[in-house]
Amino acid sequence: MRVHSRRSFLKRALMLAPAALPLFPATAEASPQSTELEGVSDLHVHLEPDIRPRSDNALNYVRLCRQAKMRSVLLKSHIFPTFDLAYLIRQSVDFEVFGGLCLNRQYGIRAGVEAVRAALQCSGQYLRCVWLPTLDAVHQRGRGGIPVLDTYGRVLPEIVSIMELCAQEDIMLASGHSSPEESLILARKARETGLTKFVVTHANTAGWTHSADQVKRCLDAGAWMEYGYGWEFLRNGQDASRPCDRLVNYIRLAPERSFVMTDMGSPSLPHPLTGMRLCVRNLRESGLSPAHLSLVLKENPAALMKLS
Ligand SMILES: [Zn+2]
Numbered sequence: 001m002r003v004h005s006r007r008s009f010l011k012r013a014l015m016l017a018p019a020a021l022p023l024f025p026a027t028a029e030a031s032p033q034s035t036e037l038e039g040v041s042d043l044h045v046h047l048e049p050d051i052r053p054r055s056d057n058a059l060n061y062v063r064l065c066r067q068a069k070m071r072s073v074l075l076k077s078h079i080f081p082t083f084d085l086a087y088l089i090r091q092s093v094d095f096e097v098f099g100g101l102c103l104n105r106q107y108g109i110r111a112g113v114e115a116v117r118a119a120l121q122c123s124g125q126y127l128r129c130v131w132l133p134t135l136d137a138v139h140q141r142g143r144g145g146i147p148v149l150d151t152y153g154r155v156l157p158e159i160v161s162i163m164e165l166c167a168q169e170d171i172m173l174a175s176g177h178s179s180p181e182e183s184l185i186l187a188r189k190a191r192e193t194g195l196t197k198f199v200v201t202h203a204n205t206a207g208w209t210h211s212a213d214q215v216k217r218c219l220d221a222g223a224w225m226e227y228g229y230g231w232e233f234l235r236n237g238q239d240a241s242r243p244c245d246r247l248v249n250y251i252r253l254a255p256e257r258s259f260v261m262t263d264m265g266s267p268s269l270p271h272p273l274t275g276m277r278l279c280v281r282n283l284r285e286s287g288l289s290p291a292h293l294s295l296v297l298k299e300n301p302a303a304l305m306k307l308s
Helices: 003-016 058-067 083-090 113-120 157-169 180-192 212-220 229-235 245-252 272-285 290-304
Strands: 041-046 072-076 096-102 127-131 172-174 198-200 224-228 258-261
Touching (some): 041 224, 041 272, 058 072, 058 083, 058 096, 072 127, 083 096, 157 180, 180 198, 180 212, 212 224, 224 245, 229 272
Parallel strands (some): 072 096, 096 127, 127 172, 198 224
8 A cells, every 4th residue: 555545544534533623732741740651662753853843842852751751762753863863852851862764865765874874873872773764665655766675575785784784783673664565574684684673663554554464474573563553543533532452452462572652743643742641541441451561662662772
C-alpha cells in the first residue's frame, strides 16, 4: 500500500471522528504529584524545528518530560538530524534526550553511509537511531524513491555498510517506511551483520500494517517491533476511553521484543506528553499487565537507548 492511500485514510479517519472531539491542552497538564510517566521513554516523537507545524518545540517538550520524570526520549525528524539538537538541549536540560537521522534525500539519492559515519562522531554521541528512508522510501514514493533492495530483492551494499556501522556502535537501525516484505529481508540481513537492534517501524500503522504472521517472521529474524499509539488513538476516533485491543494483541505476540511510542507531534493530535499519558492509561485499561506495560514503555526502550 502506498502512503498517499495512507494519507487519504488518515484524512478519512479524521473526518470520521466524532464532531465533538475531546479537547486536549496545548501543553500536557497533570497534577504535580502525577507519577504515571515516571521511567517511561518515548522513542518516536515529532517536534519543531521541522518543515511542518508541530504541537511543541523539542526544547520545551524535553523540559516537560523531565518534569514528568520520564526516562528518555528519541527525537525524530524526517528532514533534519536530531542528534546534534539533542546535544544542544542537554546543555540546558539535564535529561536523557537522544536523536537520529532519516536517510531521506537530504543525504543523497542513495542511502548515505558517510552521513551515518559523521553522525556517529558528532559531539556528545547522542545518535541512537538511523531510520532507513521514510518520506523518500520506494514503498512510499514509488519510482524515484531511495532503494534499500536491488532488483533481485537483495539488500544493497550501502545498506549493509550502514548495518555494520550500527552494529559496531550498537545503535538502532529502523526500517523507516520500508514495506513489511522489505523489512523482513532487512531484518534477516541485519542479523547476519551482527546488528542486534534492527527495529521494524510502526508495524501497526496503516501503510505498514503487519499481520501476526509477518510480525512472527520479523521476530524470528531477530527484529524489534515498534508500535505507535497515535495510530490506535486515531482509529478509535481520538477517544482514549475505547479499548485499544488491537495494540494489546500486537504487544502480546512478543512483549520482550516490542516497544510502544506515540508518533505524536501533529497539531491535530494531543501534545505528545498528553498522548503518552493517554497511552499508559489506555493500555492498562485495555488489560495489558503491569509487567508487559513496563517492558514496552520502560525497560525495552531504555535498553535500546543504551541506558542501563
Ligand atoms: Zn513518525
